[in-house]
Amino acid sequence: MAKDKGSPALNSTAVVTLNVFDNQPFAPRFNESSVSISVLENTGVDYLIYTATVLESSGKLIDYTI
DSSP: OEEOSSSSOOEEOOOOOOOOOOOSSSOEEOSOSOOOOOOOTTOOTTOOOOEEEEEETTSOEEEEEO
């Protein structure tokens, strides 16, 4: 949920679904099926919010960033 510091305070939530499709024979394996992240309302446009490192079945590490 997003909540500002106004009076009265306003709030909102957003659900972001990220679908990862891989056409390679080595499917990535994520450690978590879902993640909850908080972002401050004044966060800049190019701000790194989250990074997930996954392991392909081939043993290769892949980074996904939001």
